[in-house]
Amino acid sequence: MTKSLSSTPVTVGPSTNPSPPQVRELHDGHREAVLRHLVALGPEDRHLRFGSPTSDIVIERYVANLDFSRDAVFGVFNGALNLIGIAHLAYLPAKRGALRTAEFGVSVLLGERHRGLGAALLKRAAMHARNTQITTLFVHCLANNKAMMNLAQKLGMRVEFAYGDADAYLILPPANVQSILNEATQEQMADLDYAVKANLKQSKQIWRWFFGMPNRS
Numbered sequence: 299m300t301k302s303l304s305s306t307p308v309t310v311g312p313s314t315n316p317s318p319p320q321v322r323e324l325h326d327g328h329r330e331a332v333l334r335h336l337v338a339l340g341p342e343d344r345h346l347r348f349g350s351p352t353s354d355i356v357i358e359r360y361v362a363n364l365d366f367s368r369d370a371v372f373g374v375f376n377g378a379l380n381l382i383g384i385a386h387l388a389y390l391p392a393k394r395g396a397l398r399t400a401e402f403g404v405s406v407l408l409g410e411r412h413r414g415l416g417a418a419l420l421k422r423a424a425m426h427a428r429n430t431q432i433t434t435l436f437v438h439c440l441a442n443n444k445a446m447m448n449l450a451q452k453l454g455m456r457v458e459f460a461y462g463d464a465d466a467y468l469i470l471p472p473a474n475v476q477s478i479l480n481e482a483t484q485e486q487m488a489d490l491d492y493a494v495k496a497n498l499k500q501s502k503q504i505w506r507w508f509f510g511m512p513n514r515s
């Protein structure tokens with residue numbers, strides 16, 4: 299069954315987690331951080347993320363070619379301001395008369411999984427896609443990728459299997475005032491979250507310097 303994503307704010311995650319993951323839209327200045335995140339993925343995760351075994355060189359090329367003005371890239375930062383989760387919303391070329399489609403790809407660092415980051419990134423990307431006139435959100439992945447399939451189905455995507463691969467689709471409703479306001483609010487909350495983390499990181503560094511302790515990134 300195909301369901302459309304509701305415009306409720308992102309509040310995914312176990313109830314024990316007091317604060318939901320804050321998803322921020324990334325820009326060209328985050329290219330280096332995106333690269334650090336992706337090369338930190340192990341061989342199996344790279345295979346699942348990109349659909350084939352992926353070397354550092356291929357990842358470097360992928361990151362160098364990311365077009366932040368055409369596509370949208372989202373991230374979740376930890377307290378040290380490292381990117382622990384990333385999603386890439388790639389806008390597929392629009393064909394005359396055809397539905398406008400965007401492809402979603404996601405990765406969360408191994409130690410940060412099962413805390414709702416993947417779901418938060420998918421919801422955030424779906425909201426952005428909806429607000430930028432995309433009608434179909436699409437995820438292509440290997441059929442043995444249980445995590446991604448469960449995540450997609452949990453968020454109402456229709457999953458089709460063929461020849462060892464799986465495609466998940468989500469039909470998005472048209473944007474409205476509420477969906478645009480929701481996205482703006484979430485972006486502001488994510489900016490605030492980032493600013494708080496940046497301040498905390500800086501004060502920790504000052505205290506470490508004060509006590510003559512080595513600095514940590």
Ligand SMILES: CC(C)(COP(=O)(O)OP(=O)(O)OC[C@H]1O[C@@H](n2cnc3c(N)ncnc32)[C@H](O)[C@@H]1OP(=O)(O)O)[C@@H](O)C(=O)NCCC(=O)NCCS
Nearest residue numbers: 346403404405406411412413414415416417445446448449
């Ligand atoms: C897929 C991935 C992004 C999920 O990230 P995550 O932050 O752990 O996901 P969430 O915590 O939001 O989980 C949401 C739901 O996904 C499903 N899920 C997540 N990990 C799962 C796993 N290992 N096995 C089965 N289902 C899983 C569950 O239904 C989960 O809901 P629940 O926690 O209420 O049970 C992560 O496993 C990953 O980075 N994998 C490697 C890259 C990849 O496969 N990318 C997808 C292809 S583009």
